[in-house]
Structure formats: C-alpha cells, structure tokens
Amino acid sequence: MGARSGAPRGSEPASAVTAGTAPVLEVEDLRVRLRTPRGPADVVNGLSYTVGPGETVAVVGESGSGKSVSVLALLGLLPARVATVTGRAVLQGEDLLTMKPERLRQVRGPGAGMVFQDPMTSLNPVLTVGRQLVEGIRAHGDVSKEAARSRAADLLGEVGLPDPKGALDRYPHELSGGMRQRVVIAIALSNSPALLIADEATTALDVTVQAQIIDLIENLQADRGTGVIWITHDLGVVAGIADRVLVMYGGRCVEDGTVDDVLERPAHPYTRGLLGALPDLARPAVDGVVPDLATVPGTPPAPTDLPEGCVFWPRCPVRGDARCEHEQPPLVQIQGLDRHFGPSGLPHRAATWCTEPTSDTGLPASGTGSTALGGDR
Amino acid sequence: MSSDVLVSVRGLEVHFPVRGEGIRKKGAGVLRAVDGVDLDILRGETLGLVGESGCGKSTLGNAVLRLIPSTGGSVHFAGTDVTSVGGKGLRELRRRAGMVFQDPFASLDPRRTVAQTVSEPLEVHGLRSGRRERAARVGELLELVGLDPAVAGRYPHEFSGGQRQRVGIARALAGEPDFLVCDEAIASLDVSVQAQVLNLLRRLQKQLGLTLLFISHDLSAVRHISDRIAVMYLGRIVEIGPASAVGSDPQMPYTQALLSAVPLPHPALERERKRIVLRGDVPSPSAVPSGCRFRTRCPYVFEPCDDVDPALQPAGAAGQQAACHLHGVVGTPVERTPEGVTAEP
Structure with a gap:
C-alpha cells in the first residue's frame, strides 16, 4: 500500500551500524527469574547486547528460549510479584531497570515503542483506532485533542492506511489483520521512539502482508534512524531485515554476530x-x-x-x-x-x-x- | 476418469449464507469460500495446497472429506461420489480417508489416553477384535510415528506439541487409510519440531503408499514435501503443476508475488531479491471481483481481466496450468510487462 510499497527491499545499505555513534540501548548481563508453581525458572540468563541508531538487531529462538521475556523485562512489563530482573539496560543514558515506575512510563513512549505479535489482542476492541492513538500521543506531550487527532491521522497515513481520517473512527474489528498491525505500529511510532521493539510482529500475518509490514518498518527506520529489536523465530525474515543476529537457547545467547556470519x-x-x-x-x-x-x-x-x-x-x-x-x-x-x-x-x-x-x-x-x-x- | 486418479473434484462449490449488517439489510449475501474448484489428486502423490488465510484452502480440504457439506459440484473418491454417499459407504470413506488437524492441543481429547484416542477408529471400523489385538495395533501405530509404545497410557497434556501431532497422525493412520488430508499440520510447531513432522510425513507417505493433500500457508514447507503444488486464491485454484515448476518458475502473477514474499534464510540473496509487493488486501470472498478474481491486485492487469473469468490452461514449459489471461485466452502467450500490458501476442 501507499507510495513506498514498490521500493525494493534492502536498497539501503546496512551501513548505519553503530558507526561511531552512541548506542540507543545497551543491555548488560540481563537476568530474569520467574517464580512458578514448579519452582524458580531462570528464563533469561546473562544477556548482553547493544542496539545502535538505525540498526536492526534480530533476537532469534524457539518458544521458551526467553526471547520475549527478555524484552518485556527491559520495559518493566513483567509483573513484579513473580519476576526478578537484574543487570543493566541503558536506554539513551538511563538505566531502565532501576528507573522509578513514573519515569519508566514517560520513557516508554518517546524512548521505546513496542509492537506485539497479535494485533487482535494488542488493540482495545471497544475503543476506536483514533482514541487509542490520541491517548498515546497526549500521554507524552502537552497536545490539544485536535492537534493529537490530526497527528494521529498523519501517522496512519504514514503507515499506509487508506483514508487515514476515516480510519480514526473505526474499531479494530473493522480492519484486516495487516491494517490492524499498521495501527499498532502507528501507535508504537506516535512518539518517535529511539528504539522500536517488534515481538513476532509479522508472525500472525500472511507472507504478502508480512512483506508490506517489513517494507514499512524498514522505510520508517531509514527516515528516522530508529534502532530496532526484532524478535522472531523465522530465520528467513531475519535474513532480510537484520544487521546483527542474536540466537537464544535456554535463556542464553548461544551465538551472535552479523547476519551474514550467523546465517x-x-x-x-x-x-x-x-x-x-x-x-x-x-x-x-x-x-x-x-x-x-x-x-x-x-x-x-x-x-x-x-x-x-x-x-x-x-x-x-x-x-x-x-x-x-x-x-x-x-x-x-x-x-x-x-x-x-x-x-x-x-x-x-x-x-x-x-x-x-x-x-x-x-x-x-x-x-x-x-x-x-x-x-x- | 483415469485409474491413477484417487480423488477427483469437479466444479466444487462451498458457499455460506451471510447475514446482512444491521437490521435493514436482509441476509442476501453469499460467501464463496470455495468457488468452482477442479482438481485431480493422483494415487500415491503428495499434493500441496497453498494460499493465504481466507483463500478457502481449509474449506476445500474439509469439503473433500465431506466434513462440511458442499453446495455444488462433485467429489469422487476412488469412484464413490463423496457428496451423496451415505450409510456403509460413508463409513468406509471415513476409514479410507483421514485427517490430521492443525492444532495438536485442540484436536486430542484431553480426558482420553493416547491408547483410547488411537484405538477408537479400530473399534469403530471393527478392524481388530479383542482388546489385546487392539492394544498391540496401537503399539504398532505409535512406533510407526516414532513414539515409544510405552506412552500409550498417558494423557495429551503429558506430551509436547510435536509428540501430540504424532499422536494425531497415529490416529489418522489407524483405519489404514489410502488418503490423508493434513490441514496446517505443522503450523503451530517450532522450526526444529516442524522438520521432524515433515520428515515423518514423507517417510509414512513412501512406506505406506499414502496419497496426501498437504494444506499449508508455508510455501517452503509445501515445496519441500509435495510432488505437485496447487495455489489457491479467493476460492479458486489459480495455478497447479509440478512442485519444482511452481516453486521456481511460477506462471500466474499471484504465485509470483507469493513466492517473492517468502523470506529466505540467505542474507546475500535477500539483499539482491526484488520483492513483488501486492497492492491492498485480498477482497472479501462475499464480494468476489468480476472477471479475473486477482485483477484488483494484479500488477499485469489488462483488458480482458475485467470481464472474462480465466480458466486453468497450460502455461510455461514445465507442464503447469495457470488461470491467467497472460497465457492467452486461447493459449497464445502475451508479452508481459507490469502495468501497461498489451493484448497483442
């Protein structure tokens, strides 16, 4: 969809890779232990990596490898009652893991946006697309309702939704899976985050729609210099989008390197x-x-x-x-x-x-x- | 009908009535899930059926086995008309044609042991009389799918996803069928487990001389396991042919786009590749476009596409068929360039 859909993929050289600039995110010895009925579970065991501006780091692994938990932990999205998170995760100079909850709330929008796997469950079914976008925009900036709404329409246009103004008043169930995932991406991007985390963002989509979404994220990334963490089990997707790859198994990183080296x-x-x-x-x-x-x-x-x-x-x-x-x-x-x-x-x-x-x-x-x-x- | 054909599908239609939205509209719509499918499945082959969600591939699989009724056309299985058979004939069909379902978590009864699940078809079809014979047969079947016969007394929750799928396959094989429909049988499994199940299906197919209809959205997996591939779009088969031909030299623009969108695990190759990104979404099967049903998204669309619904016709050198006007209304190929295409050969 949209004007940019025809652009060949990978036309931008993977050059922005940590070229002298400070990393957007620096994770050091991240560990997550969960309390479960079967005893403590060491889900993430000492993960260290960096994400540079404009760089895409793919985290690959099968179910249970700890790849999703590792990013939920970064953004403080694991319930504190059951999860113990240690290590350091420095996003633009601030450690996310020691941050006060209020500060973390502020950081989540403009610092890091997240796109989840299932656009069906990550959108609120009883609120219009517009309200969900406006909520995110106004939470992080002193913006009038009208200004937020027009910004929301701009965002929907940017992610390639046809008739963005009209889409504001529609409910998630009125949109197709690909369109919903575009809305989720628009929400994640609404505060121009330095880091975008995509957790199996295209797994639920058909391959032709997946190609559209990957194109979209790559183009937005090239425009804005966003660092991306792409979590997936699909090595094919990794080959197409990643600069660097981190392979997880049993909560550990077992291999990392450039996408060419690892694959x-x-x-x-x-x-x-x-x-x-x-x-x-x-x-x-x-x-x-x-x-x-x-x-x-x-x-x-x-x-x-x-x-x-x-x-x-x-x-x-x-x-x-x-x-x-x-x-x-x-x-x-x-x-x-x-x-x-x-x-x-x-x-x-x-x-x-x-x-x-x-x-x-x-x-x-x-x-x-x-x-x-x-x-x- | 040639004797090599095990399943013969002719003009099959599965239409569902659609209720209108709101109170004003009276339910006048029809959802064309399967809309005129002609298909022959040859004895001993694996036919892969690919398509995106909503294209009707699962409905087609279900209708072929008469798990749902069809609204038009016919399905013949080894000479019997599946759509009208009843009584003993239907029971025999159920024995000879089995199904492996997508979700190994939902398709096994959580309150029955593996032995109970796998031996039920034996009882129903009277294949083994006596408890001991049935137990022995269950053991054989479990071994056949690579499970330890000692696990027969366990319940589904004690197994991993891959093991459950093996149990589902053992159940499908219990009736000693000729034909299996595998509907997204590997979709919910992890990569390494997917490979185990794909290898198992291939081995069983050879060992038992099975005929498989392998339904999946995953073109790589379909290419791997199939002898022939059929591509479905909006309720219709739009291309069919030998797996190597469809997988490497597709003739229908939709197959070309689908294939180009499959990500390959080779970074250098991925950087070189030109991806055909289709416009928009698949139209709703309750509002199928006139003429060629792919024309609203086709990069090659030209004059006849608007009005004339193309039939499958020979295309390409490798023996496949495509439903596309680019291959000529009467079989003369048309020079192809995206967007501005002329009708002159």
Missing part, C-alpha cells in the same frame, strides 16, 4: 541445527529428490530445569568435549578458523565447546569437532 557461517551446533531444519526454497531438489530435513533431536529444556554445563548438550549432535556436561561455555569470539572469521571483521561469537568447520550445506560435518575457540574478547 551463512553458523558456528554453534544449535544455530546449524535450526538452519538445517528449515525447508528452503532456495535449495531445491538434487536429481529430483528433495533431501530430508536435518532435525534437532529432542525438545528444548524447561527453564525450571536447565541442564548443568552447556544448555544445549543434551540435544547436541556434536557433543564430545569433556566440558560439555559440566562447564558452561563462555560466549567468545570465534578464532582460528578462517571460514568462521567473517569478511566483515565484526565480532562473531559463540558459546560452545564444540565448533568445527561448516560444510557447504550449512550442516555440521560429521564427527566431533575439535574446539576452535580461543582467547576472549
């Missing part, structure tokens, strides 16, 4: 497993036969019962190092193997005792690998 030269057995398990249109049949998908055996660990040692070892196809079962591997720069050392020269880290050359299929070569990890950052 084309994955170092962690879990990342390789995920990529191998993906049906891939770009790798079609060999002699008319589509090979079986590689699978990761077993299921992810429960956060109430994380394994000792490496979180992934019980499912790991290449485990074999004596330390796997007892010692947690640190997240360190991958060295010693040229194929792992990305042409970008940017950090590419993995937390594993067992890393080995990637075969051309992106799957681990057979046999247990010798450790190629060395040094620290």
